[in-house]
Amino acid sequence: MEQNYEKSLKRLEEIVSLLEAGGQPLEKTLELFSEGTALLSACSKYLDNAEQKITSLLGDKND
Numbered sequence: 001m002e003q004n005y006e007k008s009l010k011r012l013e014e015i016v017s018l019l020e021a022g023g024q025p026l027e028k029t030l031e032l033f034s035e036g037t038a039l040l041s042a043c044s045k046y047l048d049n050a051e052q053k054i055t056s057l058l059g060d061k062n063d
Contacts, residue, residue: 005046012039 015036018024024032 005043008039008043008046012036012043015039 015032018032019029019036
């Protein structure tokens with residue numbers, strides 16, 4: 001299930017809020033943390049790809 005950047009970022013923000021609020025059982029906290037790290041990685045890759053595309057487009061215009 002591939003999510004777009006905006007949906008992934010929104011879910012990541014929800015997870016951060018839940019973790020900051022506390023009160024979750026340890027198992028749920030670990031599940032949320034695991035999901036959050038996966039989403040963070042996906043968002044980072046998405047942004048890296050976007051940066052490469054922009055750099056490529058700008059490079060094409062400068063040639």
